[in-house]
Structures are given as structure tokens and as C-alpha cells.
Amino acid sequence: MVELSQDELELFVTEAEENIANLENGLLKLEREGDAALVAELFRYAHTLKGSAGAAGLVEMSQLAHAMENLLDEVRNGKRNVTSELVDTLLECVDVLRAMVLALRDGEKQPDPSLLVRKLSAFSEEQRNQSDTSDQKVSMSSGEICATLNIFIKPECQMPSARAFQAYLIMSRYGEITFLDPPVSEIQAGRAKYRLVAQVKLPDDNSLSEMEQELTRFGDLVVEVQRQKDGQKISEIVTAQREVETSAAPQAELQSVRVSIEQMDALLNLVGELVIERARLERGVRKVAELNGNGIAEELQGVTERVSRIVSQLQEALTRTRMVPLNVVFARFPRLVRELARSMNKRVQLKIEGEDTEIDRALVEKLNECLVHLIRNAIDHGIEPPDERTAAGKPPEGLIEISASQSEGSVIVVVRDDGRGIDPNKIRRKAMERGLLTEEQASSLNDDDAIQFIFRSGFSTKEEVSEVSGRGVGMDAVKAAMEQIGGTIDLHSQIGAGTTVTLRLPLTLAIIPALLVRVGGRLFALPMHSVTEVLDLQRSDIQEIGTGEKVLVLRGNPLPLFSLAKLLGIPNGGTEGTGVIVRQQEKLIAMSVEGVKGKDEIVIKPLGYPLHNLRSFIGATILGDGSIALIVDLNGLTIRR
Amino acid sequence: MPQVIEEKQEQKEKQERNIVVFRLNGTPFALDIQNVQEIVQQSDIVSVPGAPPFILGIVNLRGRIMAVVDTKRLLGIGETSTDKVLVMVAQIDERLVGFTVDEVEQVARIASDAVEPVSNLISSEETRKIEGVLRLGGKLVLLLDANRLLDEETLEAAMSQQH
Numbered sequence: 001m002v003e004l005s006q007d008e009l010e011l012f013v014t015e016a017e018e019n020i021a022n023l024e025n026g027l028l029k030l031e032r033e034g035d036a037a038l039v040a041e042l043f044r045y046a047h048t049l050k051g052s053a054g055a056a057g058l059v060e061m062s063q064l065a066h067a068m069e070n071l072l073d074e075v076r077n078g079k080r081n082v083t084s085e086l087v088d089t090l091l092e093c094v095d096v097l098r099a100m101v102l103a104l105r106d107g108e109k110q111p112d113p114s115l116l117v118r119k120l121s122a123f124s125e126e127q128r129n130q131s132d133t134s135d136q137k138v139s140m141s142s143g144e145i146c147a148t149l150n151i152f153i154k155p156e157c158q159m160p161s162a163r164a165f166q167a168y169l170i171m172s173r174y175g176e177i178t179f180l181d182p183p184v185s186e187i188q189a190g191r192a193k194y195r196l197v198a199q200v201k202l203p204d205d206n207s208l209s210e211m212e213q214e215l216t217r218f219g220d221l222v223v224e225v226q227r228q229k230d231g232q233k234i235s236e237i238v239t240a241q242r243e244v245e246t247s248a249a250p251q252a253e254l255q256s257v258r259v260s261i262e263q264m265d266a267l268l269n270l271v272g273e274l275v276i277e278r279a280r281l282e283r284g285v286r287k288v289a290e291l292n293g294n295g296i297a298e299e300l301q302g303v304t305e306r307v308s309r310i311v312s313q314l315q316e317a318l319t320r321t322r323m324v325p326l327n328v329v330f331a332r333f334p335r336l337v338r339e340l341a342r343s344m345n346k347r348v349q350l351k352i353e354g355e356d357t358e359i360d361r362a363l364v365e366k367l368n369e370c371l372v373h374l375i376r377n378a379i380d381h382g383i384e385p386p387d388e389r390t391a392a393g394k395p396p397e398g399l400i401e402i403s404a405s406q407s408e409g410s411v412i413v414v415v416r417d418d419g420r421g422i423d424p425n426k427i428r429r430k431a432m433e434r435g436l437l438t439e440e441q442a443s444s445l446n447d448d449d450a451i452q453f454i455f456r457s458g459f460s461t462k463e464e465v466s467e468v469s470g471r472g473v474g475m476d477a478v479k480a481a482m483e484q485i486g487g488t489i490d491l492h493s494q495i496g497a498g499t500t501v502t503l504r505l506p507l508t509l510a511i512i513p514a515l516l517v518r519v520g521g522r523l524f525a526l527p528m529h530s531v532t533e534v535l536d537l538q539r540s541d542i543q544e545i546g547t548g549e550k551v552l553v554l555r556g557n558p559l560p561l562f563s564l565a566k567l568l569g570i571p572n573g574g575t576e577g578t579g580v581i582v583r584q585q586e587k588l589i590a591m592s593v594e595g596v597k598g599k600d601e602i603v604i605k606p607l608g609y610p611l612h613n614l615r616s617f618i619g620a621t622i623l624g625d626g627s628i629a630l631i632v633d634l635n636g637l638t639i640r641r
Numbered sequence: 642m643p644q645v646i647e648e649k650q651e652q653k654e655k656q657e658r659n660i661v662v663f664r665l666n667g668t669p670f671a672l673d674i675q676n677v678q679e680i681v682q683q684s685d686i687v688s689v690p691g692a693p694p695f696i697l698g699i700v701n702l703r704g705r706i707m708a709v710v711d712t713k714r715l716l717g718i719g720e721t722s723t724d725k726v727l728v729m730v731a732q733i734d735e736r737l738v739g740f741t742v743d744e745v746e747q748v749a750r751i752a753s754d755a756v757e758p759v760s761n762l763i764s765s766e767e768t769r770k771i772e773g774v775l776r777l778g779g780k781l782v783l784l785l786d787a788n789r790l791l792d793e794e795t796l797e798a799a800m801s802q803q804h
Contacts (some may be wrong), residue, residue, distance in 0.1 A: 628687045
């Protein structure tokens, strides 16, 4: 095996992962809408993978990709139909390929694909016997030649990537491209710059010169062709070529670098400190301005303003770098939906929109957890079996739509299905069985409010327990996960027409808007996403109930009123004259505090060992004057009198 | 032969270690210097509601939040008054934790074999946190085990006491 350098390895892994993901998505699409262009596309992915694996000396991976390529070629030539069985087999290959790439990346033992390769060739064999055909496209013939092409794209070329892609298409028409740098995926992503290196296997010299002619017809391409000497191994040339490329291409050519999350967090922390110092600086300058009315203060103010602006931009830019497109989450769903639908004998189509919407990397895991759950629910409880759908006058295939968008500092993800919807009467019945509602309450509850009961813990309405959704964890788990990341969940359902769940989550976790309140003579921060209202308690309607419990009547709604100092277990530091209405779980509660200092963008800092497990606080933040304010976790706070 | 000298020095270093000697209620204690990052004077320690009783609070250490332990309470030898304290910043497994001390006496170079295991004179909960005892200038110094001072076991014991 060719020894790959760390950089080469990373490059190969990134490239291979991309090709594998493309293969997977394409295969899922193929089952649904098998058109010729798609088959050709899939063939190309397998082909590229075969080439790059071969070049990296990964013989087994290359063989597996080759076997896939053969199958796809048969489909392309119309010798084989697309069946679920075929897609299954090819998806199995995708899984093994992915495992192989992962093992390679982590330096672990490679899984052995030989069994699968044999299965694939048996698949092929069987077909060949049936159709009795002798021509096989991807085989070596005697007159075959190999050429290395160095294609330079002139700087005046307006769209180098488009041109590079055209060149790639031309070459693939004439022969088999065994090596291409940059790879097709990079070219398609618009990252081809000024040079393209390709290795092409061609049937004869004639086609080589024709191809060269066609390429040079573009005025902005300069083509250098090098025919390969007999007996020289392709891999040798490719490796040599890569070396030439690496030494020739300046470092500046790198379009992206990998940075560890820890490093990013360290940078973010530094910027957080800078933000704090900026506030101090601004205050200092204001003081200078008060003392000294002449030019110095003005000059300082000008500089401070510019520095402030730069710091804001820096903060924004850095927060951006932690953002990843939602595609990282969504990419796995087509496969998930296919598998779930099959296991439940349902037909489901998945539509995804807005996968370019970006989200903080730190939120990805939780969001994924929630979405997987919602998808399972939609398929298991929402979408009806095909015959039931037909009987209801719906198309036999159900539809699940996932769409993401960004608005006002939040990311909104909507999961919509066109299934049977949630029956509010079933919910009412269940809530009564569980003792959550009396009959009277249940009947006076409107449908929308009744449906909200599915967010109560342990609530599940599907009569029999299915393998997929299981029992116990339900919508309450999704709600809890969303709240953990400062998000909200909203559900609407119409019986017979389907269910829509809207998730709203913050763009980033590191910096949040917060309300600074005075409790026990010091400042605490409350995350704004939980705060709904601030009011003057002196002018509010407060009623005392028997045992000293207080109730704040807000626009006719009685809300329990607690002293935040008491909840935190600290002595209060003055009259608690201000009320803050917050959302805790699904309820609104009122909290009395000694005062409100204002709203601020705060940087969340972990409390650190050994306070990391404290439930009442998310963390702490450093205020403009260098003092510390603890950030209260309103969901973690234990409510007691 | 510079190489030989280096080797000898290395051997010598292996046999010696540096410790920071500090006092709590007049009693000398020590911590290996490898675990001590710095010593800072802290006046504004913010108490954290609900934290274990031996946690004095948190401080702003150059933009980082760090917990400060009341070392006397942790070791069960009294209590530290809050207004202005000397904090020894210790690094334990990449984590920074502050420990209050009354005064820092010296940094001493000692022979590794000068540290003797503690006898059964002290109760087991306390012995766990002590690596050993050594004689320095005619006095007995307890060398604390930084890795065990605040480990899970200690935390659990502290939390169960609280409830």
C-alpha cells in the first residue's frame, strides 16, 4: 500500500466521504425516480472513488467500488432494472465503504469487503448468464493507452470551475478518467482554479488526439499531453504527479483548514474577553470626556468607536466559523426514512428544504436527536398504510417535509407530514385515564390545547407499542432536549390532514441575550429566551393564598409567584419590587427580584470543575466592570416554596 | 562529555522534586510544583448558591471562571474568612482549581525518597488526600496529593454530607 502523508490521507478521506454520501443519496433517489442521467451520475461517483482509492493504493476499496461500478454500468446499458434488491445491495456497499474510510482515518483495521465483492460479482454473473452478453465496458483491451494531461486554465477565463468541468466531461466522453486533481466534487463546488491534472485511459492514439483537439478548442485552456510509457504503473505516475502538484502548488492554494473545536472555543473565549474590555474602554472614555472637554476626548471617542465596531465584527465572524450547514444533519434522513418506511410497510416520500441554513456546531447533536424522533413519530404514528391512505382519498405515498430557515436570530426547522394527524379526543381520553384531567376540564379544553398534552412526560397515544417509537420516550423528550439548547417546540395538528412541528432554536450557544436582575444584593443573568415579561410588582394584582403562597394575577391569569432569592437559597438584599415572568417547562411563572439592571449580550462561560454539574446555573458571565454574574438555568431550578 | 553530564542531571532530576510549602492555621502543607500554576490575591470571590460547602465561590481569573476551594474546610481543619484571600491556582488534569492558603512559605527541592507514607495516625478519609509526609527544617510537612484532593470520591462524600 502506498504510504499516504497525513495531508494526503485527510484529503482522500474528505473526498471519499463526499463521494460515498453522493452515492448514498443518489441510490435513494434512484429507487424513486430512476432516470438515465442519475445512473450516469452514480456511475461517475463509483468510478471516481475507484480511481482515488486505487491511486491511494487501497486495493480492496478500489475493488469494491469497481464492483459497484460494474453493476451500475449494467443498469446504464439497460441490462438490469432498478430493483429494491439492487438498491439494498448497493447501499450495503456504501455502508462498507464508509466503514473502510472511517477505519482508514482512525488508523484502525480495515473491514474486509471480499465477501461483498463476491456477492456483487455473483449478482452480476447471474444477470450476465441470463442476458448472455459479452461486452463489458470496463475491461482492459490490448490497444488501450494511458495519457496524463496537464490542463492550464488561463487567468482571463471568467469561470475556471465551469471550464474545468467542461474539460472533465470531454475527457470522460473519450475515455476513463483514472485520476483527476482537483477531484470532480471540488470542481463542482467551484474550487477549480488554474490547473487540472488528469489521467485518462483511452482506447487508442486516435481518440487521444481528438480529445486534445477538442480541449484546445477552448481558447483559454492550454493542454499538455504526456503519453504514458508501456509498463509504467498508473499508481506510480499518479503518486509522482501528486508529489509534483504538492510541491508546485503554493500553500495559499489551500481553501480550508481544519481547526479543532477546542481551539475554536479558546478563540471565542478570547473574543469574549475582548468584548468585555471594550465595555470597560467605552466607560473609561466617557469619563475622560466628562472631565476634559477639548480634543483629546473626541479623538479617543473616535478610536473607541472604531475598535468597538471591529470587535463586534470579529465576534460575529468568529461565531460564524463555528457554524455548519444543516446539511450535516439532514444528509442522513433520506436513508433513515427509507428504512423506517420499509420496516413499517409504508410508503413515504421525504422532501428537504433549506439545508444550507447554518447552525452552531454545538447544537447539531441535540437537533439531530429531536429530528430523528419527530421523523420516527411521523412515519410510525402519522403516515397511514397505503391502503388506508387510498381509502381516505390521499395518494398512497405519504409525504414528510423538513424545511429550515433563519429568522431574527433563530433557526426554524419545520417537520410536516400529511398523515392522519393527532386525534384530540384520544388525547383527552388518555389524559383523563392518567388522571391529568377531570372529565369537566377535558370537555372544556379546546382541541389545540388538548393536543399539547402529548408534551407531558410519559404520554403516548399509539395503542400498541411499536418497535420503532418504543414506549416511554415521546414528545416530552423532544421538548426537554429543545429546552436544553434554549429552543422551543410548537405543534399543530389537524385530524386527517397531518401534523406540523416547528422547532425554533438559537443561532449560537456561546453568546446569548440575557436579562440582568438584582437578587440578594448582586446581579444574576436570566436567559432572555425564557423571559416573557418584566413588570412592577407594586402595581400588580398579588393575592395571598392560605399558607402564604402568592399568586400574581396577570391579565386575568393567576401565576404562581416565587422569590428568586428563596429559590436560589440566598437571603434577599432588599425589597422585591420587580416581577419577571418566565417560561418554565410549559408553564409561566412569576419571580420577584430586587430590580432589573437591563438587557445585555453575554458570553456564557462554564463554571468549571467541580461546579460543572450544578443544576441551577448554565454558567457564569463576566460583566463590563469585570464582576461575575451567574446565569440561572430556569429549567434546572427546583421550584419550592 | 556533555552527553554524560546531561544523563547524570536527568537521573538527578528523577530523584528530586520541587514542592510549594504553604501554611493553613500554622500547619505546613505542600503541593508538588507541577500542579501549581501561580498564586494570586483574590478579593472578590462570588459565592455560588447550591455549591458544596467547601467551595468558597468563583473568581474571574483573567477572563476565565475558576472555582475556589476553602482548603481548610476541605481538609476539615476550620474555615477561611471570605474578604481577602491568597489563592493557589492548581492545575489538575487540565482543570484549574483555586485553593485558599494562609501564606506561602517557600519552594523547596526535596529528594523523592524523603517522602514517607503517612501512618495510621490520621483517619482514612484524610489520608486518602495525602501523598506522604516529609521533614523540612525540623518540621513535619504533609504533602497533599493533587489528583485526589478533589476527585469524584471527595465530591460525593461532600455532597452526601450536605444532604
